[in-house]
Amino acid sequence: MTATAPFDFATVPDIRCRWGAAGELGEILSAFCPARRPLIVTDTGVRRAGLLDAALGSLRAAGFDPVIFDQVQADPPEANVIDAAALARASATDLVLGFGGGSSLDVAKLAAVLAVSDQPIETLYGIGQVRGARLPLVQMPTTAGTGSEVTNITILSARDSKMGVVARQLFADLVILDAALTVGLPRVHTAASGIDAMVHAIEAYTSRIRKNPMSDSLAVAALRLLSANLLTACETPSDRPARESMLLGAMLAGQAFANAPVAAVHALAYPLGGRFHVPHGLSNALMLIPVLRHNLSAAAAHYAELAAALALEPGEAPGASLISHLAGLIRAAGAPQRLRDVGVTEADLPLMARDAMAQTRLLQNNPVEVTEADALALYRQAF
Ligand SMILES: NC(=O)c1ccc[n+]([C@@H]2O[C@H](COP(=O)([O-])OP(=O)(O)OC[C@H]3O[C@@H](n4cnc5c(N)ncnc54)[C@H](O)[C@@H]3O)[C@@H](O)[C@H]2O)c1
Ligand SMILES: [Fe+2]
Incomplete structure (x- = not known):
């Protein structure tokens, strides 16, 4: 046997895996934290496909007052993050819920950061450049691919390419896996x-x-x-x-x-x-x-x-x-x-x-x- 080389490993602290969890989102979040006004970060495709309906119904039934940002573009540009963070501030949201593919989850991460920080977006790129805390962050993927729900990475389209932000603050507080959301993926x-x-x-x-x-x-x-x-x-x-x-x-x-x-x-x-x-x-x-x-x-x-x-x-x-x-x-x-x-x-x-x-x-x-x-x-x- 050889000795184990030193290593580091980190991941999100809380993962719930349940078929149909979107319909129980209100109960899950109520038990999870005191937030009442989540910003839901998603895109129009996810919304038009009706994927958000059960989640919204469950949230409202449990007394939440959600605000929706549905303007995420595939391979999101910086503007999506800036707009989502501005909406989070303007509507005094107390939690960010990423709901969609990797693009929505990535925007949700930085929106949670910039909702409570004045750090200029162009200074976030690289490893460990994010300063300060963020809003509570919950992630629900609707594609089975990027794994963004459990990574500490956001990828944005900038400078004619893709640029990465890697920071411990981007690990979500809670991840909810509901594979029923992926059934309609083309x-x-x-x-x-x-x-x-x-x-x-x-x-x-x-x-x-x-x-x-x-x-x-x-x-x-x-x-x-x-x-x-x-x-x-x-x-x-x-x-x-x-x-x-x-x-x-x-x-x-x-x-x-x-x-x-x-x-x-x-x-x-x-x-x-x-x-x-x-x-x-x-x-x-x-x-x-x-x-x-x-x-x-x-x-x-x-x-x-x-x-x-x-x-x-x-x-x-x-x-x-x-x-x-x-x-x-x-x-x-x-x-x-x-x-x-x-x-x-x-x-x-x-x-x-x-x-x-x-x-x-x-x-x-x-x-x-x-x-x-x-x-x-x-x-x-x-x-
Ligand atoms: N942060 C990370 O660790 C990480 C890792 C890999 C990739 N990424 C990034 O993730 C992005 C790609 O994410 P993606 O591949 O999940 O796609 P996406 O989020 O860009 O979505 C692509 C399309 O699929 C639609 N869609 C999503 N879920 C659907 C569903 N269940 N049914 C029907 N339509 C649905 C959306 O409306 C959208 O039109 C890229 O920007 C990539 O760089 C991030
Ligand atoms: Fe990838």
Whole structure:
């Protein structure tokens, strides 16, 4: 046996996992804290789909007086945070409830901070730059992908790319998982967000720094759930066990990568989101296979461990079976396969490679160095 290297691990303190919890939100929050006037941060798609109805009914029946900010945009810009925080102040809200996909949950985190702070938004970026406290924060995801409900990270669209805020204040006080909310998620989004969650588990497991026994256990458990249920959730959207497994798997992957951060798949995916507005999960799916191949020289043993955890037949080379398994899942899920299918032209690739180099926070975690020339070669492979 070898000694355990020192490690740090943090996550949210309170998680409730219940099918149909949205209809019990009033009781859950009443028992949780004295707040009465929550700001609900969501988007118009979630609202139009009627996902908020049961939650609102339950909150009002329990005597809450909620205020709704429903203007979150996918891959949210800074303006969404500023507007949500302004509404929180103007209406004297005493709690922020993120309700939606990763975009809504990310905006909710910073709205809770800026509702009680005058810190300029552009000074929040980076690691540990948030000063002071925030309003109480509760998160309810409606997609099974980002794991944002349990991460201390917000990703905003700024400066033609995606910029991250990482701070302990962004861990929620309470997370409520209700997989019934994910049943109506369209197939393309089920596939893309599910693949995003798988990428979180894989990149956490192979993260060069801060990988630890807890993040490893969570990543393996997440990948097992996600890999076994992705196609069922795509093909039979109302399959309750598949939806529950995807939501739980996405959260476990979120707990893993909040501690063992993601790496080059995300770094190369970000320019696709920032410049071309390709949805986050899809941009990860497009870059996953080229980056995994690039990483094989250092990560083959880890990939082989993950392949064994998924009970895959060993391939011709260590780790190869994991890569072919994932390529098969992406194909079968029906997501677009190539950059050319999502509006990128070959002439865009050098600029994207340059942009990706700015993601130093992520690239430093990659098991193999990625230079600008490597990034360009990887984009060419994905094109
Ligand atoms: N903070 C983190 O740790 C973290 C991690 C990964 C990704 N992200 C960020 O999360 C964002 C992506 O989040 P996302 O993939 O969850 O999507 P999203 O929040 O951007 O939502 C995408 C679309 O799906 C719709 N939608 C959401 N739930 C639905 C449901 N149940 N039924 C029908 N439609 C529904 C929304 O209305 C929206 O139109 C990106 O900005 C990404 O950068 C954050
Ligand atoms: Fe992601």
